[in-house]
Amino acid sequence: MDWQNVLAARNGRMKASEIRELLKLLDQPDILSFAGGIPDPALFPTETFRDAMTEALSGPASGAALQYSVSEGYLPLRDWIAGRMAQIGIPCTAQDVLITSGSQQALDYLGKLMLDPGDTALVTWPAYMGALGAFNAYQPRYDRLDPKGNRTSADIAEAAQADGGRVKFAYLSADFANPTGETLDRAGREALLDLAEELDIAVIEDAAYQALRYDGEPVPPILALELARKGDLQECRTIYSGSFSKVLSPGLRVGWVVAARPVIQQLVLMKQAADLHSPTLNQIATNHVARAIFDDHVARLRTTYAARRDAMLSALARYMPEGVRFTKPEGGMFVWLTLPPGMDAAELLAQSLKTERVAFVPGRAFFADGSNGNTLRLSFSCANAAQIEEGMKRLGRLLSSVGARSEAPVAG
Amino acid sequence: MDWQNVLAARNGRMKASEIRELLKLLDQPDILSFAGGIPDPALFPTETFRDAMTEALSGPASGAALQYSVSEGYLPLRDWIAGRMAQIGIPCTAQDVLITSGSQQALDYLGKLMLDPGDTALVTWPAYMGALGAFNAYQPRYDRLDPKGNRTSADIAEAAQADGGRVKFAYLSADFANPTGETLDRAGREALLDLAEELDIAVIEDAAYQALRYDGEPVPPILALELARKGDLQECRTIYSGSFSKVLSPGLRVGWVVAARPVIQQLVLMKQAADLHSPTLNQIATNHVARAIFDDHVARLRTTYAARRDAMLSALARYMPEGVRFTKPEGGMFVWLTLPPGMDAAELLAQSLKTERVAFVPGRAFFADGSNGNTLRLSFSCANAAQIEEGMKRLGRLLSSVGARSEAPVAG
Numbered sequence: 030m031d032w033q034n035v036l037a038a039r040n041g042r043m044k045a046s047e048i049r050e051l052l053k054l055l056d057q058p059d060i061l062s063f064a065g066g067i068p069d070p071a072l073f074p075t076e077t078f079r080d081a082m083t084e085a086l087s088g089p090a091s092g093a094a095l096q097y098s099v100s101e102g103y104l105p106l107r108d109w110i111a112g113r114m115a116q117i118g119i120p121c122t123a124q125d126v127l128i129t130s131g132s133q134q135a136l137d138y139l140g141k142l143m144l145d146p147g148d149t150a151l152v153t154w155p156a157y158m159g160a161l162g163a164f165n166a167y168q169p170r171y172d173r174l175d176p177k178g179n180r181t182s183a184d185i186a187e188a189a190q191a192d193g194g195r196v197k198f199a200y201l202s203a204d205f206a207n208p209t210g211e212t213l214d215r216a217g218r219e220a221l222l223d224l225a226e227e228l229d230i231a232v233i234e235d236a237a238y239q240a241l242r243y244d245g246e247p248v249p250p251i252l253a254l255e256l257a258r259k260g261d262l263q264e265c266r267t268i269y270s271g272s273f274s275k276v277l278s279p280g281l282r283v284g285w286v287v288a289a290r291p292v293i294q295q296l297v298l299m300k301q302a303a304d305l306h307s308p309t310l311n312q313i314a315t316n317h318v319a320r321a322i323f324d325d326h327v328a329r330l331r332t333t334y335a336a337r338r339d340a341m342l343s344a345l346a347r348y349m350p351e352g353v354r355f356t357k358p359e360g361g362m363f364v365w366l367t368l369p370p371g372m373d374a375a376e377l378l379a380q381s382l383k384t385e386r387v388a389f390v391p392g393r394a395f396f397a398d399g400s401n402g403n404t405l406r407l408s409f410s411c412a413n414a415a416q417i418e419e420g421m422k423r424l425g426r427l428l429s430s431v432g433a434r435s436e437a438p439v440a441g
Numbered sequence: 442m443d444w445q446n447v448l449a450a451r452n453g454r455m456k457a458s459e460i461r462e463l464l465k466l467l468d469q470p471d472i473l474s475f476a477g478g479i480p481d482p483a484l485f486p487t488e489t490f491r492d493a494m495t496e497a498l499s500g501p502a503s504g505a506a507l508q509y510s511v512s513e514g515y516l517p518l519r520d521w522i523a524g525r526m527a528q529i530g531i532p533c534t535a536q537d538v539l540i541t542s543g544s545q546q547a548l549d550y551l552g553k554l555m556l557d558p559g560d561t562a563l564v565t566w567p568a569y570m571g572a573l574g575a576f577n578a579y580q581p582r583y584d585r586l587d588p589k590g591n592r593t594s595a596d597i598a599e600a601a602q603a604d605g606g607r608v609k610f611a612y613l614s615a616d617f618a619n620p621t622g623e624t625l626d627r628a629g630r631e632a633l634l635d636l637a638e639e640l641d642i643a644v645i646e647d648a649a650y651q652a653l654r655y656d657g658e659p660v661p662p663i664l665a666l667e668l669a670r671k672g673d674l675q676e677c678r679t680i681y682s683g684s685f686s687k688v689l690s691p692g693l694r695v696g697w698v699v700a701a702r703p704v705i706q707q708l709v710l711m712k713q714a715a716d717l718h719s720p721t722l723n724q725i726a727t728n729h730v731a732r733a734i735f736d737d738h739v740a741r742l743r744t745t746y747a748a749r750r751d752a753m754l755s756a757l758a759r760y761m762p763e764g765v766r767f768t769k770p771e772g773g774m775f776v777w778l779t780l781p782p783g784m785d786a787a788e789l790l791a792q793s794l795k796t797e798r799v800a801f802v803p804g805r806a807f808f809a810d811g812s813n814g815n816t817l818r819l820s821f822s823c824a825n826a827a828q829i830e831e832g833m834k835r836l837g838r839l840l841s842s843v844g845a846r847s848e849a850p851v852a853g
Binding site for chain 2: 035095141295
């Protein structure tokens with residue numbers, strides 16, 4: 030059978046993810062990997078999850094833990110999330126919360142909710158490649174989201190119309206972004222909200238890393254800033270996507286969306302049709318663990334990851350040759366390197382795996398237009414200080430050997 | 442904000458599911474519900490799952506159980522599934538198996554894989570309403586799948602082209618179907634394969650209930666019959682969708698797809714982009730439980746559900762007035778009633794909830810064209826013999842009171 034005869038057109042946009050393929054490298058023990066954007070499994074609250082599972086699967090309620098449940102999600106967990114949202118400036122109720130199977134599913138659903146083929150999605154340049162992957166299935170056009178840039182909303186809207194669609198949303202990771210580690214400041218967030226108002230579009234705030242701040246002053250979530258303007262969540266155009274993946278466990282696939290009621294209601298219908306509901310037991314266990322240890326656990330993660338970030342920034346400052354720039358993140362898991370123009374990080378990775386055995390993610394896949402081949406992402410979340418020291422030393426040696434030296438190192 | 446301005450066209454096809462709304466009725470203790478197509482939670486192997494979770498979350502491998510994992514699914518579980526498939530006439534390897542978050546996700550992904558707007562999906566009349574819900578997001582046209590019918594493949598293809606698309610697949614639940622409880626015989630399966638060859642389309646075999654046969658002779662899976670014709674899974678056009686939901690636990694959301702490599706590979710890419718992977722721990726625990734107790738547990742389910750089916754068929758024969766026909770399923774969870782022409786099962790349900798407090802699912806939602814309002818689905822899986830006796834008695838009383846009496850009862 031020639032399967033091309035029955036495939037939908039959207040399959041042409043669904044390609045293998047470089048990150049997912051790279052994860053397979055982690056199995057090779059002699060590789061020093063700074064590639065995967067994954068939490069350190071040694072920091073998982075395994076015992077608390079085990080207690081939660083034992084409790085959920087004991088006694089008269091144990092049947093319900095293995096049974097079908099409602100598409101909206103487990104109510105006590107949605108209650109806990111609503112309380113957590115209030116703490117960060119977004120008072121809401123469980124009715125405003127939908128549980129998703131990780132924030133990746135939220136991105137898929139939001140693309141499905143809003144994108145007709147040819148519509149425009151505004152995304153940062155670079156953006157989380159998994160968001161581009163999720164949106165690609167709905168065949169969008171991409172344009173660059175730059176809240177502090179010079180293009181007017183009219184220019185952006187006209188370009189979208191010229192290509193036969195409409196701008197539907199702006200997507201960004203505002204805090205310690207994947208892949209850059211950078212945080213959009215308050216003025217940038219306000220400018221983004223102004224732009225969204227002018228374009229009459231939604232804003233998708235991907236907050237996967239928001240809780241992992243190591244220093245500096247917290248910036249209010251975009252949804253909190255919009256709520257401060259409008260006074261009512263139901264009037265807001267910002268859709269907040271949260272996740273337990275980076276702070277409790279990614280393998281359980283529990284995330285959430287907070288948004289105005291018409292969005293939540295339509296996403297519930299979509300989830301009913303697409304997978305009925307996220308696993309019941311996972312939600313019950315996550316609720317148990319979040320209520321038991323969330324703040325203490327996040328504090329512990331912050332201490333550990335901050336030390337690793339410090340080790341990486343220190344080693345980068347010492348080992349990177351001239352001409353290599355890197356960001357200085359105040360949280361999250363990533364540092365973003367810009368190599369001299371003309372260098373190609375994908376070629377560098379191939380070379381590195383041969384000679385230095387250091388892994389990272391070439392930056393091109395994070396750009397909707399596949400540009401900026403001279404960038405790469407490093408993750409410090411799963412490496413100890415000695416590994417970071419050795420890895421950055423090797424990477425610096427490699428970069429020096431291939432001739433990166435045109436500018437002085439600049440953090441920014 | 443007017444959300445209509447940013448919603449994609451596909452949202453017009455995504456409607457609330459009658460079944461999901463009806464599930465909320467189960468919380469009312471005085472309702473005798475035969476509505477939900479759900480397994481009896483009293484039969485879940487809760488202790489075995491608890492042991493599995495405890496083991497997975499203890500010792501050095503516990504971090505991996507809470508970590509990200511590959512989109513294809515947990516290899517030992519895929520190995521077990523491949524062994525199970527071989528037992529039912531479909532020898533294959535783990536490479537031919539993709540883990541999904543329940544078979545509902547498989548249906549969503551298969552719609553996404555194949556349907557462009559206006560393409561035709563052939564579905565049984567009636568069909569599982571959750572399949573129609575999943576496919577609706579991809580804006581298909583539906584046509585009636587009737588392997589034993591008189592329409593030629595040329596007629597079917599021409600009708601699809603006249604509406605601007607192409608026939609992409611035939612979808613059916615071949616064993617103890619939801620909603621009818623009926624099983625397509627071997628000649629029907631062969632005729633279906635002939636039709637699929639002529640149309641050059643895929644076949645989606647929804648096998649959610651296949652393991653739950655109570656009597657009669659097993660009919661080979663459609664994929665097994667195609668494999669017997671072609672000798673190589675890679676040449677087959679049938680896509681097999683399996684699930685642990687009806688036999689181990691629906692709440693963990695673990696299902697699988699077996700198909701030719703081009704389908705599996707594209708579904709893996711789709712899953713990477715849509716939710717990264719199904720929860721790691723759920724797959725590990727399901728593997729543990731399946732290896733420990735699958736055959737014994739299914740045997741126990743068969744004994745219990747068979748007795749409930751017998752009780753329901755016996756009560757229906759005694760209490761249904763003339764003019765009401767019902768199926769005699771050899772397995773699964775459902776009996777399908779056809780009321781006299783002109784009766785409306787949705788109105789009957791409203792009346793029943795007021796006076797008799799008996800719940801069922803009106804049949805209209807199972808028909809792609811919303812026809813056949815005089816049908817309804819009963820599930821016997823969650824009721825004991827006394828509840829079934831009382832429920833059918835009340836239903837018979839209600840039907841008699843509204844005047845069903847035009848024909849003699851016929852099973853078939």
